[in-house]
Amino acid sequence: MTAFPWEFIGGFPGCQSQIDPITCVSESACNLLPSGGCPPNEACYYFPESDKRGCAQEGNGTNGAFCRTSSECRKDFVCVLSGNNQGTCRLLCDTQAGKCSDGSECVRFSESSSTWGYCNTSGMQCNPFDGTGCENSTERCFYYPDDISTIVHCYDPRDSLEIGDSCSYSDQCQVGLACHDGVCRKLCQLGSTCESANGRACEEVAPNPWNLGLCPLMCDIFAIDGCPVGSFCIFENPDDMDTICATPGVGMSGSTCSSHLECDRLLFCSDILESGLDSSTHHCRAVCNATHSCSNTNGVCAFLDGSPYGVCVTKADGCDPLETQDNQMGCGDANLFCFVVDNAGQTACLNEGSLEGGQPCNFIHRCRHGYFCDPDGGICRKVCDNNHVTCVGNQTCETRWNILGVNFGVCK
Numbered sequence: 001m002t003a004f005p006w007e008f009i010g011g012f013p014g015c016q017s018q019i020d021p022i023t024c025v026s027e028s029a030c031n032l033l034p035s036g037g038c039p040p041n042e043a044c045y046y047f048p049e050s051d052k053r054g055c056a057q058e059g060n061g062t063n064g065a066f067c068r069t070s071s072e073c074r075k076d077f078v079c080v081l082s083g084n085n086q087g088t089c090r091l092l093c094d095t096q097a098g099k100c101s102d103g104s105e106c107v108r109f110s111e112s113s114s115t116w117g118y119c120n121t122s123g124m125q126c127n128p129f130d131g132t133g134c135e136n137s138t139e140r141c142f143y144y145p146d147d148i149s150t151i152v153h154c155y156d157p158r159d160s161l162e163i164g165d166s167c168s169y170s171d172q173c174q175v176g177l178a179c180h181d182g183v184c185r186k187l188c189q190l191g192s193t194c195e196s197a198n199g200r201a202c203e204e205v206a207p208n209p210w211n212l213g214l215c216p217l218m219c220d221i222f223a224i225d226g227c228p229v230g231s232f233c234i235f236e237n238p239d240d241m242d243t244i245c246a247t248p249g250v251g252m253s254g255s256t257c258s259s260h261l262e263c264d265r266l267l268f269c270s271d272i273l274e275s276g277l278d279s280s281t282h283h284c285r286a287v288c289n290a291t292h293s294c295s296n297t298n299g300v301c302a303f304l305d306g307s308p309y310g311v312c313v314t315k316a317d318g319c320d321p322l323e324t325q326d327n328q329m330g331c332g333d334a335n336l337f338c339f340v341v342d343n344a345g346q347t348a349c350l351n352e353g354s355l356e357g358g359q360p361c362n363f364i365h366r367c368r369h370g371y372f373c374d375p376d377g378g379i380c381r382k383v384c385d386n387n388h389v390t391c392v393g394n395q396t397c398e399t400r401w402n403i404l405g406v407n408f409g410v411c412k
Helices: 013-017 325-330
Strands: 008-010 042-047 052-057 077-081 087-094 106-108 116-119 140-144 151-155 177-180 183-189 212-214 232-235 243-246 267-270 282-288 299-302 310-314 337-340 347-350 371-374 379-384 397-403 406-411
Touching: 077 116, 087 151, 140 177, 232 267, 310 347, 337 397
Parallel strands: none
Antiparallel strands: 042 052, 077 087, 087 116, 106 116, 140 151, 177 183, 183 212, 232 243, 267 282, 282 310, 299 310, 337 347, 371 379, 379 406, 397 406
C-alpha cells in the first residue's frame, strides 16, 4: 500500500513524490455507492492505494478506460491499478453485498482492510496463459498477483525473463509467467498440477476470481538467485529431491535433525551414517554436484552419477564391497558396510539402505549392502566379481572397477 505524504490519500502519481499537490485528494467522510457528501461537480471516490475515500472532480473514464487514479473515472467507478501506475476503470462494489448487479464477481482489493472491491464485469479481459486478447498488437496479457488490485491486464513486455529470474513486474517475465515476491513463476489453474514442478499442486498466492495460481519454484540448491529476498533454495521433503524457496535452519554439518528445514543451506537431513555418528537419529549432511565438490577431508560426492545432486561422504579406500559383515569389511564398525558410491569405483563405509535389485535408488533412497546404485537406469544392481559372487539367470557380470586389485562389476 502506497505511503502518501501530508494528508493526501490519492491522486496522480505526483502525490507520492510531493511534486504536484494540486491534484492530490484529501480524506473525506463522503458517501460511496451512491456518491454523495461532496461539493458541487465533485464525486466521492475510493482510492485502493491508500484504502481511503475522498472527494475529487469527477472524471470521465468508464468500464475498461485507462486511468492512473480513481478520480480519472466516473463516479461509482474505481481505478484498478497495476504496479507501473497504470490501470483500468472498473465499477466499484462492496464485497459484503455479494455479486455485482450484472452477476459478476466483486473482487476485493488484496491489501484492503475494508470491504470495497471492483466488478469483474467480463471475466479476464485477456488470456495470461498465452498472452493473447490484447487490442494493441505490441501488448501481451499478464497476471499481476502482487499488485494492489491483483489484475489481469495487457501491457507491452519489458523483458523476457525465465522461471526463477528476479523481477519487479509480471510484464518483465515471459508470457505464461507472473512475478511474485520478486521472482518469475509459471502460471497455473488452481486444482491442477504443475509439470514444471514435478507434479506438485498449483498454489494460490493472491485471492482472485479466475482461479489463477502459480507453480511452486523448483530452484537450484547451489544458485545464488531464483528465490525471493531472504529465502534460499532447500530440499522440501525427506523422500525426494524436490526443492523450495524457504528460510533455512541453523543446523551445521553433522548436527542432528528431523527435517531438511532444520539444516543450514547447502545441507540436507539424511539417514546416512558414518563412523562416530549416533545411529538413532538423522544428521545434516553437505550436498554436492559436478561443479561443487566436497570440502571435507577425503570427501567424495556419493551417488551423484545420473542425479542432479549427491551427498558428501568420507572415502574408505581399504574396504571391499563384497566382504561379509563379520569381517567388518575394513570399516571398523559392525554397523557399517562397504559401498561403491560412484562410477569411478570409490568406496565408503556407510549404513545400508533397504532397496534390492531393480528398485529405483539415489542418495535418499539407498541400496542394501552388496548392491550398487547404478546411474544406468537409476536402479540397484548386485555387485559381482566373477569369483566370490556371480550373477544368476541370464545376467552376466559387467566389469566396472578395479578395487584392491580385484575386478568388480554389476549384474546385468
